[in-house]
Amino acid sequence: MKTEVNTGRVVTRFGAELLVENTEDNPDIPHVRCTAKRKFDTIVCGDYITWHHNEHGNASVDDLLPRTNxxxxxxxxxxxxxxxxxxxxxxxxxxxxxxxxxxxxxxxxxxxxxxxxxxxxxxxxxxxxxxxxxxxxxxxxxxxxxxxxxxxxxxxxxxxxxxxxxxxxxxxxxxxxxxxxxxxxxxxxxxxxxxxxxxxxxxxxxxxxxxxxxxxxxxxxxxxxxxxSPGVRDYALGDISTQELADGYIEFAQYQNNCRFHNCTHDHEPRCAVRTAVENNEISKERYLRYLDALHTLKENSNS
Ligand SMILES: Nc1nc2c(ncn2[C@@H]2O[C@H](COP(=O)(O)OP(=O)(O)OP(=O)(O)O)[C@@H](O)[C@H]2O)c(=O)[nH]1
Ligand SMILES: [Mg+2]
Ligand SMILES: [Zn+2]
CATH class of the missing domain: 3.40.50.300 (P-loop containing nucleotide triphosphate hydrolases)
Structure with missing residues (x-):
């Protein structure tokens, strides 16, 4: 059998079986069902893969291509x-x-x-x-x-x-x-x-x-x-640093270089430019309070 390599994008998966969109130019079949070996258990919806037809008339996954995120x-x-x-x-x-x-x-x-x-x-x-x-x-x-x-x-x-x-x-x-x-x-x-x-x-x-x-x-x-995607009850933050948390509040960016301490968490530190911006109504107080809650949760989790 001629070796062939096709590309595809994962539509969904049920156990070891993937439904894959054939991303070749002008494909004769738009979708293929591919079986995936155990080592491909990490493949999810949206992944790009390579695949080939196997001798049983099915298709199999060859490789998981690099992800952007x-x-x-x-x-x-x-x-x-x-x-x-x-x-x-x-x-x-x-x-x-x-x-x-x-x-x-x-x-x-x-x-x-x-x-x-x-x-x-x-x-x-x-x-x-x-x-x-x-x-x-x-x-x-x-x-x-x-x-x-x-x-x-x-x-x-x-x-x-x-x-x-x-x-x-x-x-x-x-x-x-x-x-x-x-x-x-x-x-x-x-x-x-x-x-x-x-x-x-x-x-x-x-x-x-x-x-x-x-x-x-x-x-x-x-x-x-x-x-x-399935609905969530809640969405907890993964393992992120306090800096990554602050980066997620994009309106802090233009102030945080003016904080007295370069590693300021914008909480209790003196001369915090973010807190000053909150006091001057340049940053929403509600967002800032939610940031503090998230920061304290993050710190509790990293201490436990
Ligand atoms: N009044 C109103 N009801 C809506 C509107 N859009 C959706 N719904 C209803 O909201 C209910 C839930 O809709 P779904 O589309 O299943 O919600 P979902 O976010 O996909 O939920 P999960 O799949 O459980 O995460 C259904 O009864 C819809 O008819 C809307 O614009 N107005
Ligand atoms: Mg739904
Ligand atoms: Zn600060």
């Missing part, structure tokens, strides 16, 4: 579990019900910074704003915009805001992340006209039911990719 989540016993790889953009999906945790949004923004990925903040279910939005919520959203993040209001049922989001996903691999029940799969269905991804219900209290259980990759018309 990978998104992880704390899994069993807090061990990091990789969710998806080669991500250009994190789409942080929120809704009015289930309500938004701005803490969680901050942590995703820190993760995006670590991944060297762009971030978009989406507020879905605009029809529920009137009943559930508070002044503090609108203020938080305005603040994210002021520090440079795009904030989009969406309604997956009416299609409001979908076109704008779609355009921002051109030529990129974007992953939809957020709590269960916020409408990630509903938005994905709007963006992908031919898809029919299962959508769940939410309980009266607003909790989602974890309808999506695996990260799956979809190709967009405009060469981009969308990864729909």
């Amino acid at each position: 990978a998104l992880t989540r704390p899994g069993y016993r807090g061990r990091p579990r990789t969710i998806a790889a080669n991500i250009d953009q994190l789409v942080i999906v929120n809704s009015w019900l289930p309500e938004t945790s701005w803490d969680l949004v901050d942590r995703y923004l820190i993760a995006a910074n670590q991944l060297n990925a762009e971030a978009i903040i989406v507020m879905n279910k605009s029809d529920l704003a009137e009943a559930h939005a508070t002044e503090a919520d609108w203020q938080a959203m305005k603040n994210y915009e002021e520090i440079g993040y795009p904030v989009l209001q969406l309604n997956a049922h009416t299609g409001e805001g979908i076109e704008q989001l779609k355009q921002m996903m051109d030529d990129k691999t974007s992953i939809f992340s957020g709590r269960s029940g916020v409408g990630k799969s509903s938005i994905a269905n709007r963006i992908l006209p031919t898809s029919d991804i299962a959508v769940g219900i939410i309980s009266d209290s607003g909790e989602g039911k974890h309808t999506t259980t695996t990260a799956d990759l979809y190709r967009l018309e405009n060469k981009g990719y969308l990864i729909d």
